[in-house]
Amino acid sequence: MKRCTTVLFGTVTAIALLMSTSPAAGAATGEVVVYTAEIVPLDVYEHPRGCYAIPVGAHVLTNRTNLPVLVYGTPGCFGFPVLTVEENWGSHVPPAAASFSV
Numbered sequence: 001m002k003r004c005t006t007v008l009f010g011t012v013t014a015i016a017l018l019m020s021t022s023p024a025a026g027a028a029t030g031e032v033v034v035y036t037a038e039i040v041p042l043d044v045y046e047h048p049r050g051c052y053a054i055p056v057g058a059h060v061l062t063n064r065t066n067l068p069v070l071v072y073g074t075p076g077c078f079g080f081p082v083l084t085v086e087e088n089w090g091s092h093v094p095p096a097a098a099s100f101s102v
Contacts, residue, residue: 028102030065034058034093048102051077054093061100062090070101077101 027049034043036057043055048065053075063069063085070081073096085091 028065028067030063030087032065032069032100032102033062035060035062051099051101053099054097058093058097060090061085061093063087065102067102071097072099072101073097075099 027047029047032045032048032052034045034055036043036055036059040055040057043058045052048069054061054071061069061071066087068087069085070077071083071085071091071093072079073082073094075098077099082094082097083091
């Protein structure tokens with residue numbers, strides 16, 4: 001009985017330690033970079049989570065995260081994505097793109 005309690009305590013302690021050091025669920029590691037034009041600074045979204053508006057006139061979206069980026073033709077990431085940019089890839093932004101989510 002004493003051995004069972006020791007093993008159980010060790011397992012619970014290990015799980016608690018792993019949970020406290022793991023990143024937040026759903027948050028991407030890395031950044032999404034959106035290029036608009038030569039005269040405008042890059043829009044950089046570090047460790048993105050959720051839905052973001054795509055800047056007006058955006059030209060290229062680079063996904064430097066560990067998760068796919070979904071690009072939507074509607075604000076607020078509603079409906080179906082019009083484009084998926086895989087991790088460590090980039091793509092031209094469609095003219096109708098309005099938002100993206102990670």
